[in-house]
Structure formats: structure tokens, C-alpha cells
Amino acid sequence: MAESEIKALLDLDRELVWHPYGAMPGALDPLLVTGASGVRLEVSLPDGTQTELIDGMSSWWAAIHGYRHPALDAAVRNQLGQMAHVMFGGLTHRPAIELAVRLVELTPEPLRHVFLADSGSVSVEVAIKMCLQYWQSIGHPGKRRLMTWRGGYHGDTFHPMSVCDPEGGMHNLWRGVLPEQIFAEAPPDGYDTEPSPEYVTHLSDLMQRHAHELAAVIVEPIVQGAGGMRFHAPGYLRALRALCDEHDVLLIFDEIATGFGRTGTLFAAEHAGIAPDVMCVGKALTGGYLTMAAALCTTRVAEGISRGEVPVLAHGPTFMGNPLAASVALASIELLLDAAARGGVPWQADVARIEAALRDGLAPARDVPGVRDVRVLGGVGVVQLEQAVDVAAATSAAVRRGVWIRPFRDLIYTMPPYITADDDLSTLCGALVDAAAASQA
């Protein structure tokens, strides 16, 4: 693309187009992407040069199989030959039914009913609506608040925002607008740690005090993602499950970031060997192709709702169950689970390989001045700085190494596609280390 054409597009972008968490007009120039395949983004740099960047973000943790995968491309193309979309009210179709069957098979046992939503945030809205309506329907209308722990992220629409970390989640801006929820302290750091009895007592005290008004506890299991990229011990999830049972409160797991293998188990709930009452999946659900998420619930929750004065779940997005998205989701799940289709390598082996490469490759970041912590779990690698990242400096340092990353707050991190080859992983890790150094230069 000619330099003048790139400039014209970027000028229009800055003037007219909102980007995630963006200013208007835009402050930082985005990179112009012209294509993507495998783990590489094809980018037109502002000076007109064309370059390729290894994608360390999997397009926000979604593109687990990389770009333009033949099996996923074919799934979309085949479905396009049937229909792109039909309304889901009064109509149904094979892709949505088969996807629901697959999700029920793969998620923890008592989850049995599937609501297909069009984004992660909407699936969290639906999960919360399920829980509030459950208590309303069975005659406990006072149970309508939510409890969570600090450091979480559950989406950008209003109810999910109310359970995001109060500091990172801009709660001050929305005081009086967001429902006020119950916040426990953030879970203590570290996957491989013994649960702290003091922290469990803290959870237990809060539950005891608020059980009468609590509809549900909602957390991200094992990895808190956009709220701070922190890992916690499975024991806290078991503690929450026991407390919810004891106090008659529902448990929601938001597995939008952790689902489909990212933490080393298919779903993060498996680390703790427990099941929530409601679970959200999204992001990697469609392999990063199209927007779709799901909220799954148990028969207890579904039956409770059906006994109410309003015996329906009153939610029905226009693009609910979109056949293109459902087809590619099915294909992405098959590809994940079928080792033969993945060149004979089971997904667990790929995630373990990535984990080992991230541990090795990011270790040198510990010696970079201003680095506070380096941590890795499954396909998640994090370099945390003492101070906020200089995003422009860190991003350019990575781009010079041929890598795309998107740091936020004090965090430089990667969640690479599972197909990322060893030499690309090593380039990726080198770029994160460079980015950490450049950010404090």
C-alpha cells in the first residue's frame, strides 16, 4: 500500500473511529493490518513498508489456532453456502444445536442448558440475569446482589462493570449508576500455593454477613485476566464452592479468558475439581473468527427460573445463535480436541510446550531493572513492572523484533496461539524482555 494511502486511512481512523478504551481523536496511531495467517499479522507501517508481526496476543486471547486455518475457513465457507444467519426466535438449526451439545459434553457435569450470546459481556449479563431471576422465581427476591473478589474483569457493559475491580474498573466515574456489589480482597497470588486460612476466613465472614442479599458469587477461576493477569490457587475456588453451598448462594465462573485450554486444563474449573452453577465462555470459543459467547447453567437454575411468575429467561439478542459463528465454534472445538488434525500433537502438549518456552524465555526479564514479577501459567506469560508501562515505547520495541503485543497498566504479557512454533516463541519472549527494558529507558 502506498504511503499516502496508509496515511489517508489512518487520518480517517483517528478522526472517526473509536478504538477499545480509546480517546477521540485517537492518541496512539494503530497499526494498519492488511491480512493475517498462521501466527502472523501482515502490517503496513506508516512509511509504506510491509512487515509481518508474530501475534503474541491471539487477538485478545481468541485466535488459539492462528489465522486463516484451513479447517476454520472451510467451516465458515460451508455454512455460508447454507445460510449466514436466521433469527433464533421460533427457528433453530443444526450448528447451534450441535454446539450446545458439545459445550454441555465438555463443561463440568451439572451444566446442562446453553444460552448463546453475542459477546462475552452479554454472556455475563445473561449469567447474572439467570441468577437474579432464579431467586426471584423461587420466592427470594431479596437475593439480588453479587459478591466477587478484587482484581477481576467481567466485561464493559454495566452489570459486568459493577463486578470489575473497583480501581481498574473506573467505579468512581460510575458511582450512583453501577449497582454496588460486595468485594472481597483480591485472592493471594500464586497458583502453586497453599490456600491462606486467613483469606478463606475473610471470604467466609463476608458470605455470612451478606448471604441473605446475595444472588451469586462471580469470579474468574485461576487466572484474573484484564483485571491484572494474576494467578491464584485452586483451593480458593473449592472454598468458594463450599461457602456458596453452605449459604445458599449461586456460583458463576467467568471462563471467557480461561476456557478452551489456556491454563492447561480445558476449563480452569478443572484445576479445582468443582463445577459452578453458571459458567460463561467466549473469546476462544470461535477460534477468534466471529463474535459469540455462551452462558451455561444447571438444571436447578433453569427449573427455578421456569417456576417463576415470568417463567421465561427474558433475553434474546438479534444475532443469537448465529450459524456462521456456531459452525466455526464447532470446528474450532473439534480442531482443539482432535490430535490427528493438529499434526498428531494433543492440545495439552502444545500448551505445556508453550508454558515451558515462556518460563525459559521470560526468565531474563527478571534481571531487567524495574521488573517486579515474571509469572507463567499454561499459555499465559506475564512481565509485571514496578510502574505503568510506556505503551508506545514497549510496543515499538516489540515491533522492531517482529512481534505484536498490547501492554496495559503495569503489565507486558503474551497469550500466544497454541500453534506458535518454538523459534517464534523464543522471538516472542525476546520481544517481551526488550519491551520491558524499553518501557523504562
Ligand SMILES: *Cc1c(COP(=O)(O)O)cnc(C)c1O
Ligand atoms: C474479555 C472478557 C470478558 C468480556 O468479553 P467481550 O467479548 O469483550 O465482551 C468478560 N470476562 C472475561 C474474563 C474476559 O476476559
